[in-house]
Amino acid sequence: MRDTYLPYGQQWLDDQDIQAVVNVLKSSHLTTGPTISKFEDAVAEYVGAKYAVAFSNGTAALHGACFAAGIVEGNEVITSPITFAASANCVRYVGGTVVFADIKEDTYNIDPLEIEKNITPNTKAIIPVHFTGQPVQLDEIHAIAKKYKLIVIEDAAHALGAKYKGQKIGALSDMTMFSFHPVKHVTTGEGGVITTNNYFYYKKLLQFRSHGITRDTEKIIKNDGPWYYDMQFLGYNYRMTDIQAALGISQMEKLDRFVARRCEIAQMYDKAFKDSELLITPQPLKGCFSSWHLYVIQLNLEKLNATRREIFDSLVAQNIGVNVHYIPVHTLSYYKELGYKEGSMPKAEALYKAMITLPLFPKMTDSDVYDVVVAVLSELEKVSK
Known part of the structure; x- marks a missing residue:
């Protein structure tokens, strides 16, 4: 840890x-x-x-x-x-x-x-x-x-x-x-x-x-x-x-350098996770260049004996600051009071239930990235069916 x-x-x-x-x-x-x-x-x-x-x-x-x-x-x-x-x-x-x-x-x-x-x-x-x-x-x-x-x-x-x-x-x-x-x-x-x-x-x-x-x-x-x-x-x-x-x-003045480092980290994640059947990695739009503000994975919950919350809590306990982006807006109390219905956006709601945001920022070292990868893969392997 x-x-x-x-x-x-x-x-x-x-x-x-x-x-x-x-x-x-x-x-x-x-x-x-x-x-x-x-x-x-x-x-x-x-x-x-x-x-x-x-x-x-x-x-x-x-x-x-x-x-x-x-x-x-x-x-x-x-x-x-x-x-x-x-x-x-x-x-x-x-x-x-x-x-x-x-x-x-x-x-x-x-x-x-x-x-x-x-x-x-x-x-x-x-x-x-x-x-x-x-x-x-x-x-x-x-x-x-x-x-x-x-x-x-x-x-x-x-x-x-x-x-x-x-x-x-x-x-x-x-x-x-x-x-x-x-x-x-x-x-x-x-x-x-x-x-x-x-x-x-x-x-x-x-x-x-x-x-x-x-x-x-x-x-x-x-x-x-x-x-x-x-x-x-x-x-x-x-x-x-x-x-x-x-x-x-x-x-x-540092923006291009920051974006380049974000891309390097995203590529490291892509390479580390590409063979895992326990999660799904982001798929950018072809022909476009992402600036990688966030790296969001989906958990393949059908292959796991744990909930998203349990996996989230375990990673945080290992000092990996994961997050979730975002709670679908139409399910927030203010919008529900306006008449928006949970269940009306099935793809967005399914994504929310399985998503976890991994650390990604330019100041991360390769060692930091390695720690995230090891923590995620070991945790998912531990709770896999």
């Missing part, structure tokens, strides 16, 4: 990151300063988008995207049940109705066929989720969106650095959200970004994150002087600080 606990995910900060933050702390702007736009430019340039708007966190960014898209009460938005609650909650924040579409059994991502089945005259948008960093089937989703005149907002919280058919995720749909939580590819502590090529969305997002206020003289009816501003709609205080942005700029 390991002597120390290995978490499922963890940030990697160095002296350069710390110094970047210190430099801002010593500057005249801790927030609403020039570092914000520099961070936004770094993200936009990396993914190939025209614009990026930084928010205080990824959930706030999704909220902003739903607002910019014009989603209101009476509109329906389709998303995946295998995601963090924020992918659906953002629709509720603007009064919309969430419609869940079941997943594909191989990639664990939303199934385009299920999306089309759930489209009604009230459907306004699709929020596909690049679960674990594996790109969704964007060609099929974009074709559906074009056919029904829908907006596509990609939830790419897991997918910074991922590529769809050679193109980086982030400039392919109407809007794309990235998260910078400490377990993600790079971190700003808390933070999120919306990238877009649409100037209207860009301007709407900027205003939304700052109370709905503008100082743009072309947009305000009267102007009492250089101090004057106008609040034109009910926005929110969702601004990122310059402190966070400085950390983000420094971290972005």
